[in-house]
Amino acid sequence: MNAILQIPTLKTLLVFSVAFGLTILGLFNIITMERYALAFAYFFLLSFGLIWYFKKIFLQLSSHTRWYVFLYTIGIALLIHIGACYLCLHYLGKPNDAFAYRGISFLELSGFFIWAKPMEVFWQQLMIIVLVKKLESQKLSLYQIMLVCMAAFGSIHIYQALRADAIIGTGFTIIALLFSVLFPYMILNIKNGYLYNYTIHLTTYSFVAILIRIV
Numbered sequence: 001m002n003a004i005l006q007i008p009t010l011k012t013l014l015v016f017s018v019a020f021g022l023t024i025l026g027l028f029n030i031i032t033m034e035r036y037a038l039a040f041a042y043f044f045l046l047s048f049g050l051i052w053y054f055k056k057i058f059l060q061l062s063s064h065t066r067w068y069v070f071l072y073t074i075g076i077a078l079l080i081h082i083g084a085c086y087l088c089l090h091y092l093g094k095p096n097d098a099f100a101y102r103g104i105s106f107l108e109l110s111g112f113f114i115w116a117k118p119m120e121v122f123w124q125q126l127m128i129i130v131l132v133k134k135l136e137s138q139k140l141s142l143y144q145i146m147l148v149c150m151a152a153f154g155s156i157h158i159y160q161a162l163r164a165d166a167i168i169g170t171g172f173t174i175i176a177l178l179f180s181v182l183f184p185y186m187i188l189n190i191k192n193g194y195l196y197n198y199t200i201h202l203t204t205y206s207f208v209a210i211l212i213r214i215v
Contacts, residue, residue, distance in 0.1 A: 008138050013152055016131045020156045023123075036111040043119040050126045057133045058126075065192050073192065077199040078118060084206035085114050092213035104168060106209040113209070121202045125183075129194055132184045142188055149180035175204065 031042050088109050105113035135145045153176040186193030
C-alpha cells in the first residue's frame with residue numbers, strides 16, 4: 001500500500017485522471033457527439049499523439065506482435081461491432097422508455113457509437129497501456145497496479161455515471177471496476193493481451209447494445 005501512496009504513483013494517477021476527464025469533457029462540450037466525423041478525427045489525433053509521445057512504451061509492448069495478429073484482432077472487434085450495429089438497427093429497434101437516453105450512444109445507437117466509438121475505445125486502450133506501463137516502471141506489483149486502476153477508472157467514470165440512467169450508470173461503474181482488474185493483467189501477463197483488451201472493450205459495448213434491446 002505504501003508504494004501506491006508514493007509521489008510518482010499519485011502523480012501518474014492524477015495526470016491520467018485529469019487527462020482522461022478533460023478529453024471526455026472536450027468531447028461532450030466542444031466537439032459534441034452529434035458531430036461524429038469530427039469526434040472520430042479528435043480521437044484519431046489524440047491516439048496518434050499518444051503513440052508518438054510514448055513511442056518507447058508502444059514499441060516495446062508490440063515488439064513481439066506479428067502484423068497479422070494485430071490485423072485480425074482489431075478486425076474481429078470491428079466486425080463484431082458492425083454486426084451488432086446492423087442487428088440493432090434492422091431487427092431490434094430502440095430500448096423501451098424505462099431508460100433515460102441522455103445522449104448515451106449505445107442506447108441511441110447514434111452515429112457516434114457506430115463510427116466514432118471504435119476510435120474512442122482505441123484511444124482509451126492507449127491511455128490504459130501508458131498508465132499500466134508507467135506504474136510497472138515504478139516497481140508496483142500487479143495487485144497494486146490493479147488497485148490504482150480501480151481508483152483511476154472509478155474517478156473517470158463518475159461523470160459518466162451521473163449523467164446516465166441509474167441502471168446504466170451502475171452498470172458503467174461495475175464494468176469499469178472489472179476492467180480495472182482484467183486490463184492490467186492482460187497487458188502485463190498475456191502475450192498480445194493489449195490487443196485482446198481492445199476486442200474485449202469494444203465487444204462489451206456491442207454486447208450491451210444488443211442485450212439492452214433484447215431484455
